[in-house]
Every structure is written in structure tokens, then in C-alpha cells.
Amino acid sequence: MKKLLFLMVTLIWVFSCPLNSAPVDVPDPPVADPVLPTDKDPFFRNSTDFMPHSPEVKLVHHQDLNKKILIALVVASSLLGGILLLLFCFSFYRLNKLKRFNAKTDQISDAAKRISLGPILDKFTSFRVGCKKGSIAAIEYRLLVAATNNFEDGNILGEGGLGRVYKAHFNDQFHAAVKKICAGGLEAERQFENEVEFLSKIQHQNVVSLLGYCVHDEARFLVYEMMENGSLEFHLHGPSHRSVLTWHLRMKIALDVARGLEYLHEHCNPPVIHRDLKSSNILLDSNFNAKISDFGLAIAGGNSNKTNVKLSGTLGYVAPEYLLDGKLTDKSDVYAFGVVLLELLLGRKPVERVNEAQCQSIVTWATPQLTDRSKLPKIIDPAIRNTMDLKHLYQVAAIAVLCVQPEPSYRPLITDVLHSFIPLVPVDLGGSLRVTDSSLPTCS
Template identity: 40%
Template sequence: MVFSSFGFGIFLSIQLLVLVIIEAVDLHFVCSNNRGNYTTGSVYQKNLDDFLSSLVTNESSNGYGLYNTSFGQDDDIIDKVYAIGLCRPDLIPDASLKSFKDSAYNLTRACPNQKEAIIWNEYCMVRYSNRSFHFELSPSNNQSTTRSLLSSDVDLFNSELEELIGVLKSQAAAGGLQKKFATESKRVMYSNNQSISGIVQCIPDLEEEECSFCLEEGLRQLQKCCYGMDSARFGNPSCNLRYDVYTTDDPAKYHEPRALSPPTPSANATKNSGGKKKSSTSAGTVIIIAMATVVSFLILIMSICIYLRVKYKRKRIEERAEEIKSAEALQFDFRSIRAATNNFSEANKLGRGGFGIVYRGILPDDKDIAVKRLSRDSAQGDLEFKTEVSLVARLQHRNLVRLLGFCLGKNEKILVYEFVPNGSLDQFIFGEVKRAHLDWDVRYKIIVGIARGLLYLHEDSRLKIIHRDLKASNILLDADMNPKVADFGMARLFDLDQSQGETRRVVGTYGYMAPEYVMRGQFSVKSDVFSFGVLVLEIVSGQKNSSFRNRGNVEDLLSYAWRNWRADTASNIIDPILSSGSRTEMMRCINIGLLCVQQNIADRPTMTSVILMLTGNSLSLPVPSQPAFFMGASDFSKAVELDQAQSSSSVQKSVNEASITELSPR
């Protein structure tokens, strides 16, 4: 056992050294096994060698850093080589070509005998394959410095970074077929002598929407991997972006790419022209030198491991102290909250949720807030409550209701949210008067906004959050009718019997809940996708799923939508008051809604795919299969009985804004 642990430690140490070496040369590559291997002397190797030989000139470049070429017979779908290189167009041509050549040379040696591979360095991306490719988002690569910003500046910095990349994204996406590239610097607000420099680039032949989506995905990946770092970059086969923070008296400079020389042969491998070289060192001396080298290596590795362990423990202590400090900064005084809500008066009551009552409040600075007074049966301690609130309060997205802080009084746990003036979505789409104010453009904006908020909760936030009670009453609308997902991220603050994938207590709103959640208590991001699909169909039709009426006949919305989709009469689903607006977008939304509510969990799209389908009008959509809970008219009475039985036993319906959510820190 001791020897095994020792050997495993040596293995990890060697892996660590390999990673350090790779980082030092600034190369990151992926060798794909999906396209198979080629053999030495094969047609594919000849075509690949021809590609490398062609790099003596820059004739394959479009003049803006793009190298796009192919070698082999057009009808040879197995051995034809398709190669592409994307280098920064602000490099001089010779430097761009040199970086491209060095990257291609290193890639063929990093991925020997493999027909598809991709490599990134600081200035170029190079990819080759035996298939043509256009718009692809994987594989991807991201990296950052180890230098962190001050924790108090991180949220402000990320906001400014998102604004800068947003401007550059628009500029690059709007570029023509020759160049989709943008770079700019801006001074940061929290410092007098620091600026952010950003660079974005797409493959020039991408559509504007494809380039924009690719760069958005890159920014999301950097915000996840490199939160708070002052320098980072991202790349995938279709686009790349990077940012750097620099002092204004020492601005960032992007130098000519360094040469990446091929490995030189080892001295021991060089043949002596006069035959075998006679050793001048005795065998005993060689053994002593070898043992001394091994011991020195092990001592070095042990020292590195001890240093890293001590550094990790110190970092965890500092992070814990920072979490406690952040939580204290978010705490409201109980007396001020009581005064803001007029002692929690009935006149200020906005509604009752499954875990407490919500009140409107006004702070002394005339700021409107929404105050949720949680039930008093929580078993969670005050310190844990503070820590989790501080984590959730860092979730910032334009399509999420923002948690401003918390309040602790005697036997009191209170959450303080931003106040959203237009109320909930259900008051508009299901109200006869307000529904007339929701034209198609507004409804479409609401659908896309909800999708972006849900994607942030699932993929892009620092916490992985599954909402589990997504419905129209949990979507709030601001003054400009922008949607904000409400009641997320608080379940563990007051509901401690949850686990990652299953729950003993199914809580939600029947009609929005996925079948695997209702029947087996299993939840995942796909159960949220199901709820989103129901919500999309409600927004398009203007009718509730739970009380849908079709010419006096009782029929659930999913069954009605599916039946009309199959009969090619999907236009019957559209709200009759939508006399104007894009019918194509309406039909796409019906298609997307039906894809989200499919019975098979694996067939439902992720929210990343949903966003791409909503914003990429040129993309063809899959054909949906039968939705969950689909039923014929003869089966409906049985379904009602099942609904009533579940409602009275295992399924607890949520009331108003109740939220049931799983937090999983990343």
C-alpha cells in the first residue's frame, strides 16, 4: 500500500510537470478520435504533407489572418484534407504566417496519425480534418492568469467586461466576408490607472447571428472558468476572444508571435560516424548519478506538493473570511425593514408564497424593495444562512430578479429583492384587459429573455441552479416589459431534505412539472426545460395549460398543440388577438415548445440549444415527438382523477411565488 501510494504520487508529480511544460510553451491542442487514424505512407498523410509544404508562402491567406485550403481529390471523402487557420489580422503578414506554420507543425506532432485535430496558441488557431466544417462550438479552450482582482472589484469588473465584449461582439459580427475582428480598450470605473483591453474574432464566413452567438458562448465560458482573473482568453473552432487588464502607464502590447521550434534530436540519439561511442564513465558512477538525479527530483516534487497544499489551505481560509465579510455587507437592519413595510402591514402585502409572505417596502432613500418573510420553521443556522445568501446575491443577470440581501431578527429570516413594477407575466397573458398590450414582439422578447435567464441558472452562474417551479406567475416584468425569472436559488435556505438528483418531497405546480419529477421525484435541467416549453405554448396561445378550453371542450394545452401540429393546423394554437407579427417566429416558437415537452428526457434540448434555435432563424428545427402527458379525449377523465389523487397525496402544489430550487456550488 505504501509503495502504491508512493508510485501514484510520482505519477501525479510527472503529470504536474507535463502540464507546467505545456503551459510554458503556450500550446493547447485537442486530438479527435472521431474521424479515425491514418497510416504512415497513406494518401491522407501525403495530402497532409502537401498542406505543410504549402506553408512556405501566404498565398492561401485572405489578407486578414484567415488560411482556408484543402488538399486531395474532391471525390475522396476519406483522405481529402481540409485545413483552416485563423490568426489575428492585426499581425504583420510574415508574423501571421509564421505563427500559422509553427502551430500546424506542432499539431501534426502532438496528434500523430489522427485525421482530425485542433491547436491554439496566443495568436492563431489551426485545425485540419478529413471533413469540411463551418459553424462548430466544440472543442473549446480557455485559460487565464493566476492573478486575481480585488474581491470587492470583481462584480463591477465583470459588468464592465461584459459591456466591452458586447460592443466588440456587435462590431465583429457585422463585419464582412473578409474580416470579423474587433479590438478596443476602456478605462475601468473602479481604478484610476487601469484599463481593460478586449479582442474578439470570428471565422469570416460565419453569419452575423452565428458569430454573435459564438462570442456570447465564449464570454460565458470565461465568466465561469476565470471569474475575477485579470487576463483570460477563449477559443473554439469558430471564434476566439481575450481580455487583459493593464495599467495606463504600461499599456498592453501584443508582440510578434514567438517561434515554436520543432524538438531537436537528443544527443544520445545522434549516431557517431565512427561507430559506437565508448563510454568513459564506469557503470557504478552512472548508477550513483542516476540515483542522485531521482532523489533530487523526488525532493523537488515533494517540496512543490507541500507548497501547493499550504497555499491551497491559506486560500480556502481567505475565501471563507471573504464570504463572511460579504455576507455581513448584505445584511439589512430588522428595524429598517419593519419600517419600510409599515410593520409588515396588510396594505403592503404583494402575495403569499409557499415559504412566506411577500411585502412591498420603501427604504429611507426612496428605493422600492420586495420583502419575503420566510416561515419560522427553518432548521438552518444563521451563519449558513448568511453564507448562502451571499452566494446567491452574486447572481447578476438582466433576466433574473436580483436578491439585494437579507435580514435576521428574533426568530426571523427575511430576504430582500429588487422591486419589479409590472407584476407577474400571468396577469398579462391570462388577463383579458392586459393581454391586449402584449403584441407578438413583446411576447417574443419575453420568451427569449426567460430562456437567457434559465441558461444563466443552468450553465453560466457560479451556482448550478435548477428552478423546479418555472411558471407564468414566477416571471416578473420590469418597466420596459423585460422578463425576470423570480424565486430561484433559495431552496436550501429553508428546505433541507433535497439531494442532487432526487427528492422525497415533490413540490411544484401541476401542469408545468415534468413527468419524471411528478412520478419519481427526479429532477434535472431537462425538467426545467419541460416547464419552459409549457410556458412558451402558454405565451403563444394566451391560455393556461391547466384550464385550457377548446370551443367549450376541456382539453389540456399540450394535447391540443400536439394534435394541431400533427394535423398541420398549428396556426390554430396562436392567440387570436395576435393579428400582426411574424407568423414564422410564432410557428418556430410552437415547434420549440413541443421539443421542450417531449416525453423522452434525452430528446429535450438544452437551454443552450433553445437560445440558438430562437435567435438563429436560418437554422432548421428538429421534428418533435409526442409530448409527455399527451392524451386523447377518452382518456382525459382518467387523467383528471390521477391529477386529483396526486394533488392530495404526493404532489404539493406551490402557491403564488413559491420556489423549489437546488443549489450546487461550482
């Protein structure tokens, strides 16, 4: 750019030189010098022959001078215009180049920020459809420490039997949940390996995604997708007093859980039995989409007996045949689903203490009243009472009663449960119900 400007200035100077030297180049008339007459030359003193010609010479001289000035001005103006045009083009070029450079710099910066997330984000592209062998990323311990602010108490999302769950901020756009398993022993190690093994094979919209894992000394870590609205247990039995969960939203959650279970029972090969389905293991994302989590106790296969399957589960959700005889089938998950459905309907916990020495199961307490249409509306959760069509309420109560039947053969398949719920959920929530005036509450 400096060379270009120097060239332009030189050209202007060259074309401007005639303007400064024109009066010197014009020769004076050779025959007279009126400014310096002498007495010694009588010819010049008496003769006036050349005097009339002097104005003509000056006129010609000024005409040439004006032409040169005009030419110089035109050339200078043209050069100046050309310089301004070149400067404008150059500025426009530099501006576009600067914009492209800034955009490239931003991309490089974003890429640099994603370097630490590479193992996690790559997991999404490594998912395999169905229950075929997939892959789970191994996450470095230092990344988990940085993302959870050294597992600060303020980032605790929840706490279970094996450890705590922390909110992890990997960057402004990417958050995740990190479960820190502190409990030692073979059981904790087995559940950790079980979780990684099953969730590396499973991909479904209603099953929580495992993004990575970490092994550091005696501690084990599992990194899950972030579920912003926490667990169903928190909304049903926590301080919110169930006010957020409307009737239609509860039906949507039940439908989502049924879809997740159907995937495990019908579309995985071999079928997967969750074995620990409960409200605390049903997580809700920002749109209240429900996803099944915690596969530490899950097993693959069909019927089992007490000789090769250790009795595990949560009191209140365990099916009678598994508790008494050790028989574990997919109908055991259906029983646990029925208990969750009762929680959604009644707003009560699976097991409640009656007195200091006695506890009562929600199944035992509710079953006789669920089949009595005069009593049923009175035992519904007060947060949703009188907000649903009674026909829908009776239908959901009938499904719950079937799911918690003591005899497993009387319980429906989860596929049948799923198809029964679809007409009860509005279209915008994933079902087929058209919400009209006829679907408004009719109970008083």
C-alpha cells in the same frame, strides 16, 4: 466687514476736514481792520493805503479753498468707488461661498438619507461576477417596518405559499420588494437559506437580484430589487387580459428567460437547476425585461434520483421523468420553459379544470394542434391572433413541442433554444430581427 466700513468712513472724514475749517485757517491782513475803525487812531481813519489789497487776499483765499474742495471731492469719490467695488467683490465672494455651503449641505443631507440604505446599496458594489461566493447584506428589521409602513396591506404586491411580498419605500428614489416568510417549519427555513445561498453567488441581467435579508424572531425576510410590472402570470392570466403583451414583447420575454436559464445551466459552476420555473416566478421590470426569481427549490449539480431529491415543484410545470422517477436534470427546466412558452402562445393556464373531477394539462391539450398548421392559428391567444408572421408562429410552436417532449433526451439544450429565439426578436428588444414590411402579419 464692519471694520472695513469704519476705516472707509474715517478716511472720508479726515479728507473732508479741510473743507470745513478752510475759512478759519486763512489769516486776515495784519495792517487793517475795516470792520472796527476807531476815532482814536487818525491813521486808520484817514489812510486808505491798504484797502486796495483786500480783494487780492480774498481771491487767493477762494482759489485755495476751491482746490481743497476739488481734491476732497476727488478723494471722496475715489474712496466711495473703492468702497462700492469692495462691497461688490465681497458680495460676490459671499454668494459663491453660500452656494458651495448649500451644495455641501445637500450632499451631507443625501448622505444622511442613505445611511439607512447603506447595507442595501453596498450590496451592489459587493457583487461578484459569475457564481463565485458573493455577499448579501443583513437588513435591520426596523428599516423594513418603516419602509413597508409596518407591512401595511396597501403595500402588498403578491402572495405565495410561504408568505406575502410587500412594496418597500426606503426613500423617494429607492424602492424594493420585501418577501415576508411567515410559514414555519424546516421546509420554509431551508428554502430561505437556499434563496440566500444561490442568489449571493449569481449575478445576471435575467436573474432577479437579492439585495438583503433579515431574521426577526420566527419570521424571515428577503429584500429584492423592485420589478415594476409584476409577474408574467399576472399579465397572462390576470385582469389585464393579456392586452399589454404583444407578439414581439412575448418573444422578448421568452428570449430573456432562455438567457437566464442558459446562464444557470452553462455558466455556473456547478450548474444550477431552478426546479420551479413558472410564469409566477418570471418577473418583469419597468421595460418588460424578464428575470427569473424564487430559488428556494434550486439545486446545484447534474443528474439526481428520487432517493436524494425530494419531489418539489408546481403542478403543470413538473417534467414527467421527475414526477414519475425522480430524475432531475437541466432538461427538467427545459420542460418547464416549454410550458411557459405555451402560456405565451395560447394565453391559457398550465392546468385547467375540465369538470369537477377532472383537470387537463395545457401540454396534453395543445400538443396535437401545435403540429397542425391549419389548426394552430385558431388556438393562438386572441390578444395576439393575426399579429405575427405565420413562419415565426410555426417556428415558435415547433420549439415549444420539442421542449415538452416526454423523453428528456429529445428536448433541446437551453442554449439551442436561445439561439433559435434571437432571430425572432426585434433588434430594439434584444434580438436580431429587422422589422420590415415582410415581417408584417400575413394570416387572415
